[in-house]
Amino acid sequence: MTVFRSTIDTQSEAFKQNHADMTALVDKLSELNARAPARSAKRKERFAARGQLLPRERLARLLDPGMPYFEVGNIAGYLVDTPEEEKSIPGSTIMAGIGFINGVRCAIVTDDSGIKAGSMTTAGGYRLRRAQEIALQQNLPFIHLVESAGGDLLNYTVEGFVAGGALFGNLARLSKAGLPVISVLHGSSTAGGAYMPGLSDYVIAVKGRGKAFLAGPPLLKAATGEIATEEELGGAMMHASVSGLAEYLAEDDGEGVLLAREVVSRLGWNDRCPSLPAHDFAEPLYDADEILGIVPVDYRKPYDVREVIARLVDGSDFTDFKPRYGVSTVCVQANVYGLPCGIIGNNGPIDPDGATKAAQFIQLCDQADIPLVFLQNTTGYLVGKTYEQAGMIKHGSKMIQAMTNTSVPRITFMIGASYGAGNYGMCGRGFEPDFCVTWPNASMGVMGGEQAAQVMSIVAEAGAAKAGVPFDADQMAEHGKMLAHHFNSQSGAFYTSGHCLDDGMIDPRQTRQSLGFFLATVWEARHRDVKPNSFGIARL
Numbered sequence: 001m002t003v004f005r006s007t008i009d010t011q012s013e014a015f016k017q018n019h020a021d022m023t024a025l026v027d028k029l030s031e032l033n034a035r036a037p038a039r040s041a042k043r044k045e046r047f048a049a050r051g052q053l054l055p056r057e058r059l060a061r062l063l064d065p066g067m068p069y070f071e072v073g074n075i076a077g078y079l080v081d082t083p084e085e086e087k088s089i090p091g092s093t094i095m096a097g098i099g100f101i102n103g104v105r106c107a108i109v110t111d112d113s114g115i116k117a118g119s120m121t122t123a124g125g126y127r128l129r130r131a132q133e134i135a136l137q138q139n140l141p142f143i144h145l146v147e148s149a150g151g152d153l154l155n156y157t158v159e160g161f162v163a164g165g166a167l168f169g170n171l172a173r174l175s176k177a178g179l180p181v182i183s184v185l186h187g188s189s190t191a192g193g194a195y196m197p198g199l200s201d202y203v204i205a206v207k208g209r210g211k212a213f214l215a216g217p218p219l220l221k222a223a224t225g226e227i228a229t230e231e232e233l234g235g236a237m238m239h240a241s242v243s244g245l246a247e248y249l250a251e252d253d254g255e256g257v258l259l260a261r262e263v264v265s266r267l268g269w270n271d272r273c274p275s276l277p278a279h280d281f282a283e284p285l286y287d288a289d290e291i292l293g294i295v296p297v298d299y300r301k302p303y304d305v306r307e308v309i310a311r312l313v314d315g316s317d318f319t320d321f322k323p324r325y326g327v328s329t330v331c332v333q334a335n336v337y338g339l340p341c342g343i344i345g346n347n348g349p350i351d352p353d354g355a356t357k358a359a360q361f362i363q364l365c366d367q368a369d370i371p372l373v374f375l376q377n378t379t380g381y382l383v384g385k386t387y388e389q390a391g392m393i394k395h396g397s398k399m400i401q402a403m404t405n406t407s408v409p410r411i412t413f414m415i416g417a418s419y420g421a422g423n424y425g426m427c428g429r430g431f432e433p434d435f436c437v438t439w440p441n442a443s444m445g446v447m448g449g450e451q452a453a454q455v456m457s458i459v460a461e462a463g464a465a466k467a468g469v470p471f472d473a474d475q476m477a478e479h480g481k482m483l484a485h486h487f488n489s490q491s492g493a494f495y496t497s498g499h500c501l502d503d504g505m506i507d508p509r510q511t512r513q514s515l516g517f518f519l520a521t522v523w524e525a526r527h528r529d530v531k532p533n534s535f536g537i538a539r540l
Helices: 013-041 044-049 055-062 122-138 158-176 191-198 217-224 230-234 236-243 253-266 288-294 305-309 352-368 385-389 392-405 421-425 449-467 473-488 493-498 508-527
Strands: 094-101 104-111 142-148 181-190 202-206 211-213 248-250 318-321 329-336 339-346 372-378 410-419 435-438 443-445
Touching: 013 055, 013 288, 013 493, 013 508, 055 094, 055 104, 055 142, 055 253, 094 122, 094 253, 104 122, 104 253, 122 142, 122 158, 122 508, 142 191, 142 253, 158 181, 158 191, 181 191, 181 253, 191 211, 202 236, 202 253, 211 230, 217 230, 230 236, 236 248, 248 253, 288 305, 288 508, 305 318, 305 329, 305 339, 305 372, 329 352, 329 508, 339 352, 339 508, 352 392, 372 421, 385 392, 392 421, 410 421, 410 508, 435 493, 435 508, 443 493
Parallel strands: 104 142, 142 181, 181 202, 181 211, 202 248, 339 372, 372 410, 410 435, 410 443
Antiparallel strands: 094 104, 318 329, 329 339
């Protein structure tokens, strides 16, 4: 046992200030998370009049009560579709996540037809696509509760149209990979959206409400002059009895969800994967709430990442790898809910020794088949004559190479600074970790805004001297302020998460639970026996 002994003074002014600052950000996160449910719930009377459940009620009935659920992309779209903060709805018109249906871990997407009739936005498209990718990567059945007005034509771009093809291609890939695709047709699924059920392995259609057609009555009349009703073109009864698109016909939303649960239970999905071994484990010795007081909102203020780790891992017990070498890079081995993992964190910039230590640690975890967890809080790799001559490029590159090419699962938490190549070496989004989530205090960019302004000023002054022209310091200072604002306005966690640069934002106190959920997910993925085929299941 190597139990960590915390030195945090929870009564100190610094702790109290950190806690207050972080709590304010968590409160903002909670308020943003509540916006989409509140907006959608305003349509409750309209849904009730049609005999329908609200989208979140459908999802709640689909999921196993009391089982964990991880929401993917909860802040996606924040300040993307509109610059007006009070009108921005994080999460947009799609709900996506990983949850349990009759004991089976599944990727689940629900169209939120209570917002913009469920039309597909940029952020909604991201959430759907990312859920599909997770299903493919983690060997999960994919379930889609469908009711959408189709593409958001008011914000149409040809780029979005072309990119939308990937949503359909992913359904074909899922089926080919032996991962069942199940759709419940609660409402309309029009034009390209008709291929959502069309490319599903199982379709459940709700009588009187579910509809799928390539061209609805108005478009059909405009294109061909033919007049037909919605039911004739694509009603649930027609698809269940004439076209054969629907395998099952449900009387209402509730029965549609029950049928989806039944289809999942009939798959025998968990028979293809051994049960996760039962492990005895102890909870951390320290309260997760203390994380809010340990971590400063200002990433320039130092703290020991081991204090965070001690509040995440079983029994606050971990083995510190090479603690006296490359001291600003922390590498530890620990268990979370009994599952082993290697954790890499930062106590400052990464120097040549730290990069070397991390590269070796990554390879050792790869050798032992131990998942890697990255706790990002670094301003990058150190620069300067001393570090360049010590081989910073060479050593930093081999850390990136080891991290990129390891065969074990990688899980990234953005818990502070993520600047420069430090974002890369610590498995940033561009390196496709299995999961990547953000704390509300995180900050990301190629460099800080003030640093960027200073760099440009130095370059401009040198350029002026070389050209033999006067250097206008006042003008450059004004330009520097604008440049700093440009950089800083894009660095905050709510901006980066809103622009879909992660899998979602969490309360730091939920990190242990989230990590345990991810570790169990990747363990199942790598122990599951799937039955791929050549082309996916053809609808006949």
